[in-house]
Each structure stands twice: as structure tokens, then as C-alpha cells.
Amino acid sequence: MFRRGLVLAVLLALTLTFGLQAQDKVVVTFWHAMSGGLGDTVDALVAQFNEQNPDVEVQAVFQGRYGDLFQKELASVAAGEPPTIAQMFENWTPQFLQPALDVSALAPIGALIDAAVFDDMPQIFVKANTYTVGGTPVITTVPFNKSATVLYYNKDVVPNPPQTWDELLQVAGSLNKDTDGDGQDDVFGFGMRPSSSGISEIYLTFVRMAGGSIISPDCKSVDLNSDAAVTALTFLKNLASQSLVTGDFLDGVFADNKIFMYYDTSAGIGFAARAVGDKFNWSTSGGLSGPVSTSSVIQGTNLGIFKMGHSQAEIDAAARFIQFLIDVPQTVFWAEQTGYLPVRNSAINSSGFQEFLGNNDSYRAPTQSLANAFVTPGLSEWGDVRLTIADAVQSVLIGDAPIADTLKQLNVDVDDALATVPDGLTCKL
Amino acid sequence: MHATTVRSRKRVAWKQRSGKLLSYALLGAGALVMSVPFLWMLSTSLKAPDEVRTFPPQWIPGVLHWENYVTAWNAAPFDWYFLNSFFIALVTTLFELVTTTMAAYAFAKMEFFGKRVLFVVLLSTMMIPGEVLLIPNYITMVKLHWIDTYWALTVPWIVSVFGIFLLRQFFMSLPDALWDAAQLDGCSRFRFLWRILVPLAKPGLVTVALFKFIGSWNAFLWVIIMTNSPQKRTIPVGLLNFSQDTGTFFELLTAASTMAVLPILILFFLTQKQFIQGIARSGIR
Numbered sequence: 001m002f003r004r005g006l007v008l009a010v011l012l013a014l015t016l017t018f019g020l021q022a023q024d025k026v027v028v029t030f031w032h033a034m035s036g037g038l039g040d041t042v043d044a045l046v047a048q049f050n051e052q053n054p055d056v057e058v059q060a061v062f063q064g065r066y067g068d069l070f071q072k073e074l075a076s077v078a079a080g081e082p083p084t085i086a087q088m089f090e091n092w093t094p095q096f097l098q099p100a101l102d103v104s105a106l107a108p109i110g111a112l113i114d115a116a117v118f119d120d121m122p123q124i125f126v127k128a129n130t131y132t133v134g135g136t137p138v139i140t141t142v143p144f145n146k147s148a149t150v151l152y153y154n155k156d157v158v159p160n161p162p163q164t165w166d167e168l169l170q171v172a173g174s175l176n177k178d179t180d181g182d183g184q185d186d187v188f189g190f191g192m193r194p195s196s197s198g199i200s201e202i203y204l205t206f207v208r209m210a211g212g213s214i215i216s217p218d219c220k221s222v223d224l225n226s227d228a229a230v231t232a233l234t235f236l237k238n239l240a241s242q243s244l245v246t247g248d249f250l251d252g253v254f255a256d257n258k259i260f261m262y263y264d265t266s267a268g269i270g271f272a273a274r275a276v277g278d279k280f281n282w283s284t285s286g287g288l289s290g291p292v293s294t295s296s297v298i299q300g301t302n303l304g305i306f307k308m309g310h311s312q313a314e315i316d317a318a319a320r321f322i323q324f325l326i327d328v329p330q331t332v333f334w335a336e337q338t339g340y341l342p343v344r345n346s347a348i349n350s351s352g353f354q355e356f357l358g359n360n361d362s363y364r365a366p367t368q369s370l371a372n373a374f375v376t377p378g379l380s381e382w383g384d385v386r387l388t389i390a391d392a393v394q395s396v397l398i399g400d401a402p403i404a405d406t407l408k409q410l411n412v413d414v415d416d417a418l419a420t421v422p423d424g425l426t427c428k429l
Numbered sequence: 430m431h432a433t434t435v436r437s438r439k440r441v442a443w444k445q446r447s448g449k450l451l452s453y454a455l456l457g458a459g460a461l462v463m464s465v466p467f468l469w470m471l472s473t474s475l476k477a478p479d480e481v482r483t484f485p486p487q488w489i490p491g492v493l494h495w496e497n498y499v500t501a502w503n504a505a506p507f508d509w510y511f512l513n514s515f516f517i518a519l520v521t522t523l524f525e526l527v528t529t530t531m532a533a534y535a536f537a538k539m540e541f542f543g544k545r546v547l548f549v550v551l552l553s554t555m556m557i558p559g560e561v562l563l564i565p566n567y568i569t570m571v572k573l574h575w576i577d578t579y580w581a582l583t584v585p586w587i588v589s590v591f592g593i594f595l596l597r598q599f600f601m602s603l604p605d606a607l608w609d610a611a612q613l614d615g616c617s618r619f620r621f622l623w624r625i626l627v628p629l630a631k632p633g634l635v636t637v638a639l640f641k642f643i644g645s646w647n648a649f650l651w652v653i654i655m656t657n658s659p660q661k662r663t664i665p666v667g668l669l670n671f672s673q674d675t676g677t678f679f680e681l682l683t684a685a686s687t688m689a690v691l692p693i694l695i696l697f698f699l700t701q702k703q704f705i706q707g708i709a710r711s712g713i714r
Contacts, residue, residue: 035670064653066674074564
């Protein structure tokens with residue numbers, strides 16, 4: 001009787017011990033701003049990773065829009081309890097690398113992930129995720145939901161999308177029509193939404209197409225008063241004067257056949273598809289060339305690992321999850337489900353993704369834009385700078401402000417804003 | 430003389446009738462204008478995605494897509510969101526009625542040292558935007574281990590300076606003679622407040638309660654910052670599922686919004702008489 005009881009007690013002790021150990025998963029919290037279907041895709045990837053890695057539990061937490069997510073990231077760092085992984089724009093990351101923090105809040109992802117991954121990544125992504133930490137360039141984050149600016153066009157009306165500025169102006173103007181005879185055009189070849197802050201990135205893209213640089217290599221001054229900058233804004237002004245200028249999302253008026261072309265981020269392809277339905281054939285083009293070159297701006301967030309408040313086991317587990325996310329099958333799945341860009345060259349060139357592009361032509365242009373793409377500077381000041389640029393561009397496109405004076409003042413205002421940029425940084429767009 | 434009197438009486442009656450007619454016509458037109466956003470919301474909630482942003486707007490969709498409501502409901506755990514919204518709105522409203530009533534009574538009917546200064550300081554807190562205090566408040570909630578709990582969603586919101594101000598105004602409109610008479614009968618302040626003043630202050634209390642309930646029901650930023658799990662989140666957070674930075678699923682958003690706004694509409698219709706009385710007597714226009 002005693003022996004039986006002893007055996008049972010030992011068995012119970014062993015079960016509890018190993019049972020408890022089996023339940024000791026490393027928990028990784030992942031804060032994101034991916035709502036609706038995007039969030040479902042995140043959840044699917046998380047579930048797949050958790051199934052394949054029973055010693056880790058990734059918990060993906062939707063934290064609202066980008067603004068809400070940023071507020072919460074800042075608050076959590078201030079409280080000393082940030083998540084393990086979070087989405088962050090290029091201009092958010094420096095806030096977590098500030099010298100004011102005793103220790104940088106972010107772990108250097110470049111040291112935690114297989115280096116071969118970065119050789120397989122479009123170099124624009126590697127550049128965008130490299131920050132100067134202690135005077136040394138360090139890969140601090142990895143790309144996540146990236147998109148490029150492309151030209152959306154109605155294929156039934158514009159069979160061959162314009163390739164140059166002159167063609168765009170000429171084709172857009174030729175499609176304007178007064179359908180109700182009131183002397184005002186009701187249908188336009190091109191549509192613009194200057195009231196959106198995204199006009200800042202579109203403007204900078206046109207500056208690059210005109211051969212202009214945006215910021216000095218030391219990140220302390222901008223070049224938005226150059227001949228190229230004036231050329232770009234003059235062209236946009238001419239385009240706006242013969243286009244539909246609206247405050248609404250452009251996919252709506254595009255689907256309504258009020259415009260036949262518009263320039264916007266490829267992240268809106270899914271919305272354009274929903275709005276258009278089967279009404280007409282449409283696609284995107286990334287080949288618009290300015291007087292000097294082709295260009296496109298890459299937007300979207302990256303992923304960073306917070307080391308503040310986390311054990312090495314949690315940091316390593318987070319790195320494993322990020323490695324999983326940017327592995328070829330997962331980045332292809334992410335791209336196919338969401339319309340964002342795959343973050344690896346081998347993924348873009350894979351047979352599976354090429355087959356997807358064959359059936360979804362509108363997603364091809366963003367991948368072709370990578371070669372001539374740029375990202376806006378990864379400076380914490382850039383959040384306010386882009387709003388200043390947007391205000392200036394809007395005042396010209398909507399408010400008829402004089403171009404030369406506006407750009408002159410813009411240069412002064414942005415240089416003032418960049419006065420707080422610390423020494424030792426490098427801005428190579 | 431008699432004929433003249435009859436004619437002038439008829440003229441007066443006609444003037445009154447036409448005046449009333451004009452008032453009703455103007456008010457009706459105003460009501461229609463005010464209801465346009467609600468009608469658009471309802472109309473859009475029944476449309477297909479490619480019908481949502483046609484211009485001119487199609488008020489009555491060709492096919493009524495009632496399935497938008499089902500899709501919207503299933504897009505996120507709205508059962509939890511509705512439950513949490515009800516619970517938090519109810520709890521904060523009930524507790525605020527208690528705290529606000531006592532504070533408003535003290536400021537309206539009692540004399541104590543520093544009363545005016547204290548009231549001005551209290552009012553001045555209304556000028557601080559909530560966003561400014563978000564990070565310090567978050568740190569406080571972290572230190573209290575209240576993040577992702579109902580404590581964070583209720584306790585900070587059981588007092589409202591606006592409610593104190595509103596009820597104070599209401600209490601000040603009630604005569605002091607009531608207290609004099611009650612005092613003669615040996616009534617304590619506490620008993621006077623709850624047995625005599627509160628029943629007289631029903632319109633004011635309903636107003637405070639309605640403002641609080643609606644405010645709690647619509648609370649978004651605090652909830653998203655202080656919670657992580659869907660089981661603690663509320664309807665406004667759930668509505669974010671239909672919006673992204675590059676576009677919005679309007680037909681689903683309006684379907685979910687219609688479901689979200691219905692309880693508030695019903696509550697307002699049930700309490701509108703007291704609400705209007707409360708606003709009128711508090712002096713707030």
C-alpha cells in the first residue's frame with residue numbers, strides 16, 4: 001500500500017514537473033496596426049508559426065491605427081514595458097534609439113537574423129532599415145508591409161499608360177469631357193487628392209524624377225528649393241489645373257469613371273479592386289519617367305524588436321518569428337493576401353509569386369518600381385517635416401500660392417525643423 | 430362692432446395657425462437635414478462595395494444587402510465589444526451619478542474655505558487635452574497593474590468635472606428655503622441631498638447620465654491604449670476593423686455603426702424630455 005502510494009506520488013511529481021515545463025512557453029507580444037483582412041492574415045501567419053514552434057507563443061495584438069499604435073509604443077517604452085515586436089515607420093525608430101534613453105530600446109535585428117537574408121533583400125529595404133547607432137550603421141529593423149507609388153489607369157480608356165510627364169499631361173488633358181453641357185468638365189483624365197498628407201511623398205517622387213535630391217547626406221538640410229523641386233511642383237500644378245482635385249479617396253471617383261488615372265500607393269490596390277468590381281478593366285504602371293529619371297517612393301512599416309524589459313529568450317524567440325515572417329513562403333503568402341510587396345528578391349522571382357502576378361496584373365508594377373525607389377529619411381523630425389511639405393504643396397495646388405516663394409519658405413521651415421537632428425547621421429536616399 | 434370683433438378674432442387665429450405652420454415647416458426641414466447623415470449611414474450599410482461611392486448618391490440600393498450586417502458582426506468579436514461597452518458605460522454612469530451629485534451639492538449649497546478657488550481649479554482641468562496626459566496616465570496604469578483590466582476602463586472615469594459643473598448649475602436653481610425647512614425638521618445634509626434634492630433634480634441627473642453614457646459608449650483612445658485583448662475592448666475599437674490608412678470598407682463600417690448607434694438612439698428617445706429640461710434648467714445652451 002505504502003509502495004503503491006510512493007509510486008503514485010513520484011509519478012504525479014514527474015507529471016507536474018514535465019507538464020509545467022511543457023507549458024513554459026516563451027511569450028512574444030507583437031503589436032500591429034493591421035485591421036480587417038490584413039489582421040486576419042497576420043493571425044494566420046502567427047498561428048502557423050506557433051504550431052511549428054511549440055516552445056514559443058506569439059500573441060499578435062491589434063493596436064488601432066498607426067497613430068494609436070505609435071502613441072502606445074511611446075507610452076509603453078516610457079513605462080518600461082514595451083511589446084516584444086512592433087511595427088514602426090522609419091521616422092518612429094529613431095525615437096526608440098534616442099541617446100536620452102539610458103539604453104537603446106531596440107535590439108539590433110541584423111545581428112539576430114541570418115545575414116544571407118539581407119543579401120537577398122532589395123537594397124532599398126536594407127538601406128531603409130539601417131540606422132546609425134553609436135556612430136555605426138546597424139540594421140535595426142526589417143521591412144514588413146511595404147508598398148510603392150504607382151499610376152492606376154483604366155485600361156479600357158487608356159490602353160497604354162503614359163510613360164513620361166509630357167505623355168501624362170497630354171493623355172490626361174485629352175480625356176477631359178463636359179458630359180452635361182454646363183461648360184465645366186465632369187470627367188477627367190487624371191485625379192489628385194492634394195488634401196491628403198500623402199501628397200508630400202508624391203511630390204518628393206516627382207522631385208526625384210526631375211533629378212533633384214531631397215536631403216543633404218548629413219541629414220541637416222533639405223534641397224526643396226532647387227530647380228528640380230521647382231520643375232516638379234510646376235508640373236504638378238499644371239496637371240492639377242486640368243485634373244479633378246478632390247478630398248475623397250481616389251479609388252471611388254476612379255470606379256465611378258469620373259477619372260481614368262491617378263497616382264497613389266500600391267497599398268490601395270485592394271480597395272480599387274473592391275470599388276471597381278467588374279465595371280471595367282484596370283491596372284497599375286510603375287514606369288513614369290520625369291525629365292531625368294523614373295522614381296517611386298516606398299512606404300509602409302518595418303518590424304523592430306524591443307530589448308527593453310525582455311529576456312534574451314524572448315528576444316531570440318522574437319527573432320525567430322521575424323525570420324519566419326521574412327522567409328520566402330511567408331513573405332509570398334503575405335504579399336498575395338494583402339497586396340504589399342514581398343521583402344525578398346527570391347520571393348519576388350519565385351514561380352509561385354510570378355504565377356500570382358500573371359493572374360493579378362495590377363500587383364506587378366510595384367515590384368518593378370523597386371529598382372528606382374527611395375524611402376523618406378529615417379529621422380524622428382520627419383513626421384512633422386512631411387506635414388510641412390504637404391501644407392506647402394497643397395497651398396500651391398489648391399490655393400494658388402506662388403511656387404518659387406512657397407518653396408523658398410518651405411526650405412527655410414524644414415531646415416529649422418531639422419536643426420535638432422543629431423550629428424553623425426547619414427541620409428542616403 | 431360684433432362683426433369687427435369676429436373678423437379680428439379670425440385674423441388672429443389665422444395668424445397663429447400660419448405661424449405654427451411656418452414653425453413646423455422650418456423645424457421639419459431642419460430635422461430632415463439633421464437626419465441626412467443617419468439616412469446615408471443606413472442606406473450605405475445596405476449597398477454593395479461598388480455602389481458605396483457612386484455620385485450622385487444612390488439613396489435606395491437596387492439590391493438590399495442585409496448580409497453586410499452579418500459580415501460586419503462576424504468580422505470581429507462584437508459580442509464582447511457590445512457587452513463591454515454596456516458594462517463600462519453602465520458602471521461609469523452609475524458611479525459618476527453618485528460622485529457628481531455629492532460634489533455638485535457641495536459646490537452649490539455648502540460654504541467652506543477655498544470653495545471658489547477649488548471650483549476654478551476643477552474647471553481649469555477641463556482645458557487640458559486628454560492626449561497630453563495619455564502617456565503619464567498609461568504609466569500610472571502600468572504601475573497599478575491595471576492594463577487590460579476593467580479597473581483601467583472604469584475607475585478613472587467615475588468622476589466628471591463637466592457633470593459636476595452641470596449639476597451644480599442645476600442645484601443652484603433650486604431654492605435655499607428647501608434646506609432651511611429641512612434643517613428645521615432635523616434633516617442632515619446627506620439625507621437632504623438624497624431624499625429631497627435628488628428627486629427634484631431628476632432632469633439634471635438624467636442629463637448627466639446621458640452625457641456620461643454616450644461618452645463612455647463612444648470612448649476610443651483610452652480603451653485602445655489601456656487594453657490589449659479583444660475581451661476587454663469596446664465597440665469604437667471594433668469599428669476600426671473596417672478602416673485602413675489606404676481605404677475604408679464603408680458598407681461594413683456603416684452596418685456596424687448602425688448597430689452601435691441604435692442603443693444610444695433608443696436611450697435618447699426614452700429620456701429626451703428630462704434631457705431637454707435638464708439642459709434648459711442648467712443654463713447650458
